[in-house]
Amino acid sequence: MKLPSKQTSIKEAIAHIKDGDTVMLGGFGVPGTPFVLIHALVKHGARNLTIVKNDANEPDMGVDHLLKSGQVARLVTTHLGLNGHAIKLMNAGEIEVEFNAQGILAERIRAGGAGLGGVLSDIGIGTELAEGKKEIEFGGKTQIIEPALRADVALLHAAQADSFGNLAYVGTAQNFNPLMAMAADRVVAEVESLLPLGELAANDIHTPGVFVDHVTELGELSEEYAVVQR
């Protein structure tokens, strides 16, 4: 047996994205955000997208390019504090925004990736966060049912990969990437370096290649990946 290769061009990897799709994007701030794949999605042009991402990056960075191109109908997120443009669009009613508690968004995505229907949580009970959510009594406590979340496509960024799609992240670039890798029908990873099969140690792989459909190596990293000068 040998493991099949999933090396693909970016164009090919995202060709199947359609209008109305749900697209998960890895990243928390800059680390782990797939900036090149986001640019490719802008060029691709699919509209009416639901974007699932922890944050909306900053103006003129990452997700903001999709907001500016008008491709985003809905944003499922946790915090837009660093992107005033996103808040403006939300307040103007030009995008619909669904806020989730950060760890609950993580669990909902993970549940989708784990083939579960949802999770029970007491986070936000008795607050605005619980409004409109289904609550049940279970184990002697009131619990909110938080539904699993899946996407048509997940776009990820990893530091290293092999041709089977095994991924390794560095630093705080891990964040939502390993969770989204499990939770989409098609998973595309842009990677800083693509290593020969077998050079990623089997014990140190964060996302097993089994979950990944396409892997594509980046050239020199653009300014968007660099340290932000504030």
Add this chain to the structure above:
Amino acid sequence: MKLPSKQTSIKEAIAHIKDGDTVMLGGFGVPGTPFVLIHALVKHGARNLTIVKNDANEPDMGVDHLLKSGQVARLVTTHLGLNGHAIKLMNAGEIEVEFNAQGILAERIRAGGAGLGGVLSDIGIGTELAEGKKEIEFGGKTQIIEPALRADVALLHAAQADSFGNLAYVGTAQNFNPLMAMAADRVVAEVESLLPLGELAANDIHTPGVFVDHVTELGELSEEYAVVQR
């Protein structure tokens, strides 16, 4: 800031275990089973225990020592196929056995570790497995509510650790260990080598030390850890 040390003797680490406690044990077959901690628990003598472990090892190995000493009242597990002695005790009514689908046991433990009340799953619907379980309609489907599982103590085995309790596993010894590490009030890890703080790479740690209360280095490994000759 520096990270506090959790290096403890085995005796000290398990001193707080009481009669009636729920004890999680890592391992799937031999790999990842904390044989030395199990022997210490036999010596410690706490009775009427609920043991949570994937399997019951084989006769005269691991969990079987706790079964022979009569310390186990209840076993929460997935498969006893390699331990005829455990099956005999179950059939004789000397221990109560609760079988879980393997991945559902993993999710129940993980949910306990994630501070969730449980997960929704459709595994086993329409079969004996679903009997006695609470079902709900959610998202247009029938789902079983699988309750989160926590323990008083988790006993784990890792290949490497540092003094803060960061753990790294090798091969298929990972299995339930990282999940149980999150799901117990007190977490004890026996490790094959204890490295100086900083020598485990921050990107390659499987269980962050934050979850671990006690770490103890093993001497030379006993026969129980070796390749089984069948």
Add this chain to the structure above:
Amino acid sequence: MIARAAREVQPGMVVNLGIGLPTKVVNHLPADFPVCLHTENGLAGIGPTLSPEQADRNLIDAGGAYVSTIPGSAFFDSATSFSLVRSGRLDLTMLGAFEVAANGDLANWKIPGKFSPGMGGGIELAQKARRVIVLTTHTDRAGNPKLKDACTLPITARGCVRRIFTDLAVIDIGADGFHLVETAEGVGLAEIKEATGAPLIVPATKLPSF
């Protein structure tokens, strides 16, 4: 039968081979065949089985056999392992059976009063793999049919089985029951019908044999 079953494995698939007969399928896959074998105790990319002398004490499959890795293998925990199974990333599983019903119900984990070691990961494999194939002897040791109108033993998963490989035949499960699709070399139709505990739909055309 094992060799024939091995031909079900398509290039690029992720496959879980259950304990018993299915495990032997691996010996019939070419060395350079592009496939990822999964074992539920936490490995994707299983390599050849090893003898105790060659074995790594930390490297077993779910049946307890010592296995090896291949370039690109990855280890993971039990939650990730079954996430893969339940979320649809497992293309194919081959399982053993006590009974298979004409509607695809599978019973393979419990014989009340006789055999109840626990279900392990079998329920999730049977219920969630994209394609479930059964490898089994056509009858049990007493000669009773394993293919039946309905299962009498506790069910592992309902309506999950698509195809059955036995020592006598290859049988598909359609909306209307068992369909004979191939026969073992030298085995006649009458023998297969005799050994099957439910109606068998036989095409008018000549059947291939294996």
Add this chain to the structure above:
Amino acid sequence: MIARAAREVQPGMVVNLGIGLPTKVVNHLPADFPVCLHTENGLAGIGPTLSPEQADRNLIDAGGAYVSTIPGSAFFDSATSFSLVRSGRLDLTMLGAFEVAANGDLANWKIPGKFSPGMGGGIELAQKARRVIVLTTHTDRAGNPKLKDACTLPITARGCVRRIFTDLAVIDIGADGFHLVETAEGVGLAEIKEATGAPLIVPATKLPSF
């Protein structure tokens, strides 16, 4: 106030410092102090903050500041990060506040119509840390009290706050409301009462100052 708050951190604790005033507490912890600082974007064991010139592009805290690691730091994903918070492994969090009620309710994530960037990880920190401490100015920019009988803004978590550090005082929350426990150097009781929007229980004994 920041220096005083830093003394709340006990040896061996796992601590999450919220964005704003709380983050500054780290500058008041001795270099060899045994503590594990957590940031919800996936790091336990935060080291000193770095300038953009020294920064690693892949190493930020939840507020976007560039941080460093220390020996024994570990990285993990967002699910693991909040598992730690929700399962009771976070001993202490220090958070900012818009309003704190006499029953410990905290409001710090939304001002309807004015400020609604989303809650990020704040709700889970407030609801699940074993001890929640608030660091805030005693009044808002317009001079209105932040400590009130009841919150008027959307709640982050109910009854979660145990202690409040302000520029004027240290105040505990008991079953019967706000208890004054320390005063800032040179600040009188009248001034504190005036700036507090709910009854303040003051002990008969002389209060320490910080």
